[in-house]
Amino acid sequence: MRNMCLLLSYDGTDFHGWQFQPNLRTAEGTLKDALARILGERPKLYAAARTDQGVHAKTQVVNFATERGIPVEGLIRGLNSLLPADIRVLRGGEVPSEFHARYSAKSKTYRYFILTSPLNSPFLRRYTLHVPQGLHVEGMERAIQAIVGVHDFSAFTKKSTSYRNPVRRVLSAKVKGRGEIIVMEIRAEGFLRYMVRNIVGTLLLVGKGKIDEEGFKAILESRDRDMAGPTAPPHGLFLWDIEYEPSLLFPPYRLGV
Amino acid sequence: MRNMCLLLSYDGTDFHGWQFQPNLRTAEGTLKDALARILGERPKLYAAARTDQGVHAKTQVVNFATERGIPVEGLIRGLNSLLPADIRVLRGGEVPSEFHARYSAKSKTYRYFILTSPLNSPFLRRYTLHVPQGLHVEGMERAIQAIVGVHDFSAFTKKSTSYRNPVRRVLSAKVKGRGEIIVMEIRAEGFLRYMVRNIVGTLLLVGKGKIDEEGFKAILESRDRDMAGPTAPPHGLFLWDIEYEPSLLFPPYRLGV
Numbered sequence: 384m385r386n387m388c389l390l391l392s393y394d395g396t397d398f399h400g401w402q403f404q405p406n407l408r409t410a411e412g413t414l415k416d417a418l419a420r421i422l423g424e425r426p427k428l429y430a431a432a433r434t435d436q437g438v439h440a441k442t443q444v445v446n447f448a449t450e451r452g453i454p455v456e457g458l459i460r461g462l463n464s465l466l467p468a469d470i471r472v473l474r475g476g477e478v479p480s481e482f483h484a485r486y487s488a489k490s491k492t493y494r495y496f497i498l499t500s501p502l503n504s505p506f507l508r509r510y511t512l513h514v515p516q517g518l519h520v521e522g523m524e525r526a527i528q529a530i531v532g533v534h535d536f537s538a539f540t541k542k543s544t545s546y547r548n549p550v551r552r553v554l555s556a557k558v559k560g561r562g563e564i565i566v567m568e569i570r571a572e573g574f575l576r577y578m579v580r581n582i583v584g585t586l587l588l589v590g591k592g593k594i595d596e597e598g599f600k601a602i603l604e605s606r607d608r609d610m611a612g613p614t615a616p617p618h619g620l621f622l623w624d625i626e627y628e629p630s631l632l633f634p635p636y637r638l639g640v
Numbered sequence: 641m642r643n644m645c646l647l648l649s650y651d652g653t654d655f656h657g658w659q660f661q662p663n664l665r666t667a668e669g670t671l672k673d674a675l676a677r678i679l680g681e682r683p684k685l686y687a688a689a690r691t692d693q694g695v696h697a698k699t700q701v702v703n704f705a706t707e708r709g710i711p712v713e714g715l716i717r718g719l720n721s722l723l724p725a726d727i728r729v730l731r732g733g734e735v736p737s738e739f740h741a742r743y744s745a746k747s748k749t750y751r752y753f754i755l756t757s758p759l760n761s762p763f764l765r766r767y768t769l770h771v772p773q774g775l776h777v778e779g780m781e782r783a784i785q786a787i788v789g790v791h792d793f794s795a796f797t798k799k800s801t802s803y804r805n806p807v808r809r810v811l812s813a814k815v816k817g818r819g820e821i822i823v824m825e826i827r828a829e830g831f832l833r834y835m836v837r838n839i840v841g842t843l844l845l846v847g848k849g850k851i852d853e854e855g856f857k858a859i860l861e862s863r864d865r866d867m868a869g870p871t872a873p874p875h876g877l878f879l880w881d882i883e884y885e886p887s888l889l890f891p892p893y894r895l896g897v
Contacts, residue, residue: 392761392762394762394763439762469762470762471759471761472759473759502728502729504728505696506651506698508725510763
């Protein structure tokens with residue numbers, strides 16, 4: 384069996400998330416349909432992350448096992464000719480048998496984009512959350528530092544979800560203002576469900592002056608979802624990057640087209 | 641009667657162009673419906689330019705006459721609450737009675753965006769033409785200079801259209817590469833139908849090395865539409881800006897929200 388890896392990019396607007404669901408347009412289902420037409424089989428796909436409905440992926444990584452000996456370049460070309468324009472296969476290659484898109488990932492990076500202009504933009508509306516007021520970016524930048532390191536993120540998970548282990552290690556967290564656009568970036572070894580969107584929703588309270596840096600930290604430490612702000616909507620969120628041990632992906636297993 | 645002016649922005653993807661057509665979703669029809677709900681009348685609209693199906697407007701300017709004394713800020717707020725997210729009213733104000741969005745315009749600027757990455761981007765696909773190859777930007781930049789000044793643009797108009805006067809004055813023309821994105825900008829006192837898209841389609845022949853700078857100039861001078869390249873698709877094109885005499889738009893008739 385060959386273990387094949389693909390790097391994808393998709394616009395989440397018109398997908399019901401990554402994960403396959405019968406009779407719904409999902410990114411996984413769409414990719415599987417295209418793979419099935421080329422390979423003549425429907426391989427089980429392992430993805431680095433399951434993006435929720437409406438969340439975008441600048442980078443998503445999947446792997447699957449196949450007996451088919453189709454050359455990688457032809458596979459990628461064929462997939463892109465079959466796939467709709469809102470999902471593209473950027474790169475691909477054979478990877479070592481032990482590679483697993485999710486379990487081999489050392490870290491994942493998400494970015495969340497906010498547009499603070501008085502009016503929403505017809506051109507950015509699919510990819511940014513519109514917050515029609517100035518936000519206190521420096522306060523948000525200071526507050527977000529509280530999440531760096533190893534923490535119990537129960538305060539920022541999906542309300543009805545219970546995790547055996549709600550502790551995750553966040554490697555870096557940034558808030559940057561670029562004119563009317565604010566970008567938040569969180570890199571972590573792992574994430575709880577809705578974690579980024581709940582952190583963003585709570586940081587927005589800081590940006591609007593409703594809570595301060597200490598208040599944000601207290602919410603994290605409370606481990607109580609009811610203390611945190613609302614879940615930010617999905618359309619500002621991008622699965623941005625996924626990091627692996629170079630030895631798993633690079634020469635002799637270099638991805639590339 | 642008050643002469644009212646509005647500045648709009650719209651994503652042309654899901655509109656059948658600017659101009660009203662019965663039973664089709666047009667930008668003009670959509671704006672008129674919203675105005676009718678607020679004003680209780682359907683005013684005749686005068687627009688700076690009629691964008692074709694699929695063409696975007698970063699800036700479109702319209703004016704209309706009304707007896708209604710509704711304050712501008714309320715009008716804009718009301719319109720944006722009624723309008724769909726792909727069209728926004730950015731600014732507005734009362735203008736002198738002699739102001740006409742089209743006839744008072746001193747010049748109009750269009751931009752055309754091309755993405756030259758090997759694969760199309762799920763996020764830029766609605767707003768750029770994807771040309772999956774390197775283009776000779778310097779050659780295009782030199783070639784486009786031929787259109788600056790007063791010329792008969794018959795070679796670059798819509799084939800079946802005949803103009804009493806196909807002569808237009810182009811004030812400036814630029815081609816700029818920014819990484820994988822190439823931007824072409826043409827500012828002119830007036831444009832023929834499909835003029836920008838036909839110039840772009842022909843410049844692409846230069847960029848691909850199929851014709852040279854002299855060849856481009858010869859096409860312009862031929863005044864023969866059959867000599868020019870194909871019409872570039874609409875989704876890379878933006879009506880970008882419209883210039884007026886400041887006295888017509890600014891204090892005491894300043895647009896603003």
